[in-house]
Amino acid sequence: MSGKDRYNAAQTGMDMVVADNLVKVFPSPDGRGKRAVDGLSFRVGPGKIYGLLGPNGAGKTTTLRLMSGLMSPSSGRAILAGHDVSQEPQEVKQVIGFLTSNTGIYLRLSPRELLFYFARLHGLAEDKVASRVAYLIDWLDITDFADLRGGALSTGQKQKTSIARALVGDPPILIMDEPTLGLDVLSNRVILDFIKRERDEGKTIILSTHYLDEAETMCDVIGLLHDGKLVAEGTLEELRTFSGEQRLSNIFLKVIHADVPRLEKRP
Amino acid sequence: MSFQHRIRTIYVKELIDILRDRRTLIAMIVVPIVLYPLLMLGSVQVVSLQSQDLQTEVVTLVTTNKQQMNIIKQWLQVDGQIAKWLRGRVGSSLGNGEAQEAQEDTPFEARVIFGEENDLTEDQIRHAIQSREAQLGVVLSVDNLNDHMTEQWRATLYADPEDIRGAVAARRFSRVLHRRDERLRLDRLDELGLSPAVVAPIVWRQERITTAGSILGLILPLILVLMTITGAIYPAIDLTAGERERGTLETLMVCPVAPIDLVVGKFMVVTTIAIMGAALNLGSVSATVYFGGFEAVIGGGSQDQFPLASLPLILLFLIPFAVLMSAIMMAVCCFARTFKEAQNYVTPVILAVLIPGGIAALPTTRLEGVMLVMPVGNMVLLTREMLVGGSVGFGNIAWVLLSTTLYAASAVAVAAKIFGSEAVVFSDSASLKNSLSRKLSRPTSRPTTSMAMLLASILFPIWFYVQSALQGAEDISAVFMGTAQLMPIFLVAVPAGLCWYFKINLRKTFALKTPALRFLAAASMVGIGGCVIVHEFSILQQRIMPIPEAILATDERLGAALAAMSPWMVLLVLAIVPAFCEELFFRGFLLGGLRGSLGKWTSIAVTALIFSAFHYFVYRLPVTAFLGVVLAFFCWQSRSIWPSVLIHVLHNGLTVGIGLWHDKIPWLHLSSSEVTAHYPLSVAIPGALLFVTGIWLAASGRRTET
Numbered sequence: 009m010s011g012k013d014r015y016n017a018a019q020t021g022m023d024m025v026v027a028d029n030l031v032k033v034f035p036s037p038d039g040r041g042k043r044a045v046d047g048l049s050f051r052v053g054p055g056k057i058y059g060l061l062g063p064n065g066a067g068k069t070t071t072l073r074l075m076s077g078l079m080s081p082s083s084g085r086a087i088l089a090g091h092d093v094s095q096e097p098q099e100v101k102q103v104i105g106f107l108t109s110n111t112g113i114y115l116r117l118s119p120r121e122l123l124f125y126f127a128r129l130h131g132l133a134e135d136k137v138a139s140r141v142a143y144l145i146d147w148l149d150i151t152d153f154a155d156l157r158g159g160a161l162s163t164g165q166k167q168k169t170s171i172a173r174a175l176v177g178d179p180p181i182l183i184m185d186e187p188t189l190g191l192d193v194l195s196n197r198v199i200l201d202f203i204k205r206e207r208d209e210g211k212t213i214i215l216s217t218h219y220l221d222e223a224e225t226m227c228d229v230i231g232l233l234h235d236g237k238l239v240a241e242g243t244l245e246e247l248r249t250f251s252g253e254q255r256l257s258n259i260f261l262k263v264i265h266a267d268v269p270r271l272e273k274r275p
Numbered sequence: 276m277s278f279q280h281r282i283r284t285i286y287v288k289e290l291i292d293i294l295r296d297r298r299t300l301i302a303m304i305v306v307p308i309v310l311y312p313l314l315m316l317g318s319v320q321v322v323s324l325q326s327q328d329l330q331t332e333v334v335t336l337v338t339t340n341k342q343q344m345n346i347i348k349q350w351l352q353v354d355g356q357i358a359k360w361l362r363g364r365v366g367s368s369l370g371n372g373e374a375q376e377a378q379e380d381t382p383f384e385a386r387v388i389f390g391e392e393n394d395l396t397e398d399q400i401r402h403a404i405q406s407r408e409a410q411l412g413v414v415l416s417v418d419n420l421n422d423h424m425t426e427q428w429r430a431t432l433y434a435d436p437e438d439i440r441g442a443v444a445a446r447r448f449s450r451v452l453h454r455r456d457e458r459l460r461l462d463r464l465d466e467l468g469l470s471p472a473v474v475a476p477i478v479w480r481q482e483r484i485t486t487a488g489s490i491l492g493l494i495l496p497l498i499l500v501l502m503t504i505t506g507a508i509y510p511a512i513d514l515t516a517g518e519r520e521r522g523t524l525e526t527l528m529v530c531p532v533a534p535i536d537l538v539v540g541k542f543m544v545v546t547t548i549a550i551m552g553a554a555l556n557l558g559s560v561s562a563t564v565y566f567g568g569f570e571a572v573i574g575g576g577s578q579d580q581f582p583l584a585s586l587p588l589i590l591l592f593l594i595p596f597a598v599l600m601s602a603i604m605m606a607v608c609c610f611a612r613t614f615k616e617a618q619n620y621v622t623p624v625i626l627a628v629l630i631p632g633g634i635a636a637l638p639t640t641r642l643e644g645v646m647l648v649m650p651v652g653n654m655v656l657l658t659r660e661m662l663v664g665g666s667v668g669f670g671n672i673a674w675v676l677l678s679t680t681l682y683a684a685s686a687v688a689v690a691a692k693i694f695g696s697e698a699v700v701f702s703d704s705a706s707l708k709n710s711l712s713r714k715l716s717r718p719t720s721r722p723t724t725s726m727a728m729l730l731a732s733i734l735f736p737i738w739f740y741v742q743s744a745l746q747g748a749e750d751i752s753a754v755f756m757g758t759a760q761l762m763p764i765f766l767v768a769v770p771a772g773l774c775w776y777f778k779i780n781l782r783k784t785f786a787l788k789t790p791a792l793r794f795l796a797a798a799s800m801v802g803i804g805g806c807v808i809v810h811e812f813s814i815l816q817q818r819i820m821p822i823p824e825a826i827l828a829t830d831e832r833l834g835a836a837l838a839a840m841s842p843w844m845v846l847l848v849l850a851i852v853p854a855f856c857e858e859l860f861f862r863g864f865l866l867g868g869l870r871g872s873l874g875k876w877t878s879i880a881v882t883a884l885i886f887s888a889f890h891y892f893v894y895r896l897p898v899t900a901f902l903g904v905v906l907a908f909f910c911w912q913s914r915s916i917w918p919s920v921l922i923h924v925l926h927n928g929l930t931v932g933i934g935l936w937h938d939k940i941p942w943l944h945l946s947s948s949e950v951t952a953h954y955p956l957s958v959a960i961p962g963a964l965l966f967v968t969g970i971w972l973a974a975s976g977r978r979t980e981t
Binding site: 076077078098099101102104106108110112113114115116117121125126128129130131157170173177 | 280284285288291292296521523525526529531532533
C-alpha cells in the first residue's frame with residue numbers, strides 16, 4: 009500500500025488503530041503469569057492524538073510494544089490500518105513510525121546515512137529514497153549536522169534524527185512511548201511541535217506519557233491506564249465531567265481512588 | 276523489496292558501521308600485520324639468545340676421586356678443571372644412528388669436582404645432583420686394567436632428566452663414551468685382523484625428511500582457526516549485544532524487516548570480517564615466514580618451499596568454518612544484554628572450541644573416523660593436511676565441508692530465533708531462563724526450526740560416533756543389531772522426550788494422523804517403483820563417481836553376514852526399524868520444525884540433505900538425498916508420516932531383498948556378479964511408470980488440513 013492509499017483509507021473515516029481486548033501475560037516464577045496488559049480495548053481515528061496515561065508499571069510501554077508488533081499478544085487483537093499485528097506483523101511495521109526516548113541512533117553513521125538505511129529497510133523505491141531523506145533533513149532542520157557521525161551529536165540533534173527516522177517511511181500512524189522522557193525544555197519543544205504538526209497532517213498518533221500537563225495540552229482523547237486496565241477514557245472535557253475535577257492529575261487520582269483496595273496492595 | 280535487496284542493505288550498512296570502529300580495525304588489521312613479524316622475530320631472538328647461553332654454560336661434573344677425575348679429563352681430552360668438551364663431530368664412526376647427529380654441537384664447558392680427601396660415595400654423588408651442586412655424576416670402575424685386549428670400563432652416569440643442563444651433559448657424555456668405545460673396538464679388531472663387520476652385522480642410518488609444512492603444519496592451522504574465531508568475536512558482539520546496549524535494537528525491530536533478514540545480514544558481516552581476518556592472518560604469517568627467511572627455522576631445517584599454492588585453497592575451506600564460528604558467536608552473543616556480558620559468554624565458547632582444535636593439533640591425530648565430523652577439529656586437520664601437502668581425498672573434504680555447513684546452518688537458525696525473541700529485544704534476563712523452563716512453556720503444535728536444527732546438529736556427530744563404534748565390532752551382525760537397537764533411542768526417544776518437556780504436540784510433530792487412502796496407494800507405487808529408479812540412479816552415479824573398491828568389499832562382507840541371518844530379522848533390522856525411526860525423526864521432527872519458518876521446497880530440500888548426511892556415506896549422498904526429497908514430499912502432501920514410512924519400508928525391504936536373494940528371482944535377470952546391471956525393460960518400464968504415477972497421485976492430492 010503506498011502512502012497515498014493509506015491516507016485514502018484514513019479519509020474514509022475508519023479507525024486507524026483498534027485495540028481489541030488485548031492481553032499480555034508475562035511468565036512469572038510462580039507459574040501464574042503476570043498480566044501486564046489486561047483486556048485493553050480502544051480505537052483511534054485519523055488526525056487524532058490518543059494519550060495513554062498511567063503511573064510507572066501501568067502497562068503503557070507493553071501496550072505500545074504490542075501495538076507495534078514488537079511483542080505478540082497473549083490474546084486479543086491489535087489492528088493498525090487494517091492489518092492485524094499478530095497475522096501481518098511486517099505490514100503493520102510498514103504503516104507505523106515508532107519512537108521512544110530509548111530508541112537510539114547509530115553512533116558511527118551520520119544522520120544522512122542512517123536515514124538512507126532506514127528508508128531502504130522500509131522498502132522505499134531506490135529513486136524515492138534520496139528525495140525522501142533530503143525532504144526530512146530540510147524539514148527537520150538537520151542540514152547542519154546531517155553528515156556528522158551520530159556519536160558527535162547533541163541530545164536534541166539525536167532526537168531530531170530519531171524523529172526523521174520514525175517518519176522516513178511516511179507512516180500514517182505514529183506510536184510514541186514517552187518521547188520526551190529525560191529531555192530538556194528545548195528538545196522537549198522540538199518533539200511536541202513535531203507531534204502537533206503530524207496530527208494536523210492527518211496522522212494517527214498514540215502517545216504514552218506520565219507528564220500530565222503534556223497530555224492536557226496535546227491529546228484529543230485520553231485513556232487512563234492502571235494495572236494493565238483502562239480505567240477511564242475520553243476527551244479532557246468528558247473526563248472532567250465524569251470525575252468532577254478540573255486538573256488532569258486530580259482526575260487521574262480520583263479515578264484510581266475508585267479502586268482503593270487494589271492501590272493499597274501495591275508496594 | 277526483495278530478500279536479496281534487504282540483505283544487501285543490511286549488509287552494507289553493518290559493514291560500514293563495523294569498519295568505522297577503531298577496535299575492529301585494530302583487531303583485524305594491526306594485530307596480524309604487526310604481531311606475527313614481531314612474534315616471529317622475538318622467538319628467533321629468544322632461540323639464538325638461548326644457544327648463546329649454552330655456549331657459555333658451565334656444567335659441574337662430580338666424580339669419586341682425583342684418579343677418576345683424571346681419567347675423565349683424559350677422555351674428554353682437556354687440561355685443567357675446565358673441560359671444553361664435545362666440539363666437533365659426534366656420532367658413530369660405524370655410521371649407526373641418526374644422520375642428524377653428524378652436526379656440530381654447541382661447545383659446552385664442564386668443571387669437574389671430586390672427593391679430595393676420601394672417595395665420594397654413591398649417596399654423596401646423588402645428593403650433589405639433587406642439591407644442584409653438580410649436574411652430572413660419573414662413577415667409573417674397570418676390569419683387567421692395562422690388558423689392552425680385555426680391559427673393560429664400566430661407567431655409571433647420574434643426572435636429573437628434569438634438569439635441562441644435566442640431561443644435556445649426560446647425553447653428551449654418553450656420546451663421548453660411545454665414540455671412545457667404538458674407537459677402541461675398531462683398534463682391537465684391527466689388531467686381530469678382523470673386519471669391523473664382525474661386530475657390526477647391520478649398519479644403519481636414519482635420514483630425517485622434513486617438509487616445509489611439518490612444523491608449520493602443526494601450528495598454523497590452530498593459529499588460523501583461532502584467528503578466524505577471534506576475528507568473529509568483536510563484530511558478533513558489536514552487532515548483537517552492542518546494538519542492544521546502545522538502544523538501536525528496538526529501533527531496528529520496528530522496521531518492516533523480519534528478524535531472520537537482520538540476522539542473516541549481520542551474520543554475513545561477521546563472516547566477512549572473520550574471513551578477512553583469517554586472510555590477513557594467513558597472509559601475514561606466510562609473508563613473515565617467506566620474506567623473513569624463517570622457512571628453514573620453521574620447516575625443521577629443510578630447504579623446501581613454503582606451500583604457497585595451497586594458501587588460496589585453505590582460505591576457501593576456511594569459509595564454511597568462518598561461517599560456523601560467526602554463527603556460533605552470534606547465537607551466543609544474542610543472549611547478552613551488554614558488551615561486557617557478551618565477552619563473558621564468549622570466553623567459555625572459545626575454550627570449548629579449543630578442545631577439539633587442540634585434539635586435532637596433536638601430531639598423531641589424523642583426518643579420519645569421527646574427526647571427519649568433529650566441529651573445529653576437522654577444519655584444523657584439513658588445513659594441516661593441505662599445508663603438509665599430502666593429498667586429501669575428495670570424500671574427506673566433502674565430510675568436513677558438509678558437516679561444518681550443517682552446524683553453521685543450525686547455529687544461524689538458532690541465532691535468528693534468539694535474535695527475534697522478545698526476551699532479547701527487551702532485556703529481561705528472567706525471560707531466557709523462563710524459556711527453558713517446562714512449567715512456563717506454552718503447549719505448541721510443532722518444534723521450532725532452531726530446536727529441530729539444533730537437535731539434528733547434536734545428533735549428527737553422536738550418531739556418527741555410535742556407527743563408527745559399532746563398525747569396530749567383531750561380529751558383523753552386531754553392527755546391524757546395534758544400529759537397530761540404538762536408532763529408536765536417538766532418533767525417536769530423544770526428540771519425543773524433548774517434545775514432552777517443552778509441551779510440544781507429539782501427534783502433530785510426528786505427523787501421526789491417518790492419511791487419505793490415495794496417499795497410501797501412491798506410496799506403495801513409489802515404494803515399489805522407486806527401487807527401479809534408485810537402481811538406475813546408482814548405476815548412473817557409479818559412472819560419474821565410482822565407489823572405491825575397498826568400500827565395495829566391505830559391502831560384500833556385510834552382505835555375507837546378512838545372508839546368514841534369518842530373512843525376517845534382516846527385514847526388521849534393515850527395513851522396518853530404520854523406516855519408522857528415520858521417518859519419525861527426519862520427516863516428523865525435523866520437517867515439522869523446518870516448516871515453521873521455511874517454505875515447502877526449502878524445508879523438503881534441507882530435510883533431504885540432512886537425511887542423506889546422516890548416512891555418512893558420501894558416495895550415496897545423491898541417492899539418499901533424492902529419496903529424502905521423495906519421502907519429505909509425501910509427508911508434506913499427506914500431512915502424515917505413514918505414507919513415507921510405507922515407502923521407506925518397501926524401498927529398504929525390496930532393495931535388501933533383491934540384493935540378497937536376486938538369484939531366487941530369475942525374472943529380474945540380475946546375476947550376482949553384476950548387481951549394477953540394468954533391469955530388463957520388462958521390469959524397468961512398469962517400475963518407472965509406477966513411480967511416476969505414484970508421484971503424480973501424491974502431487975495432485977489436496978491437503979485436507981489447513
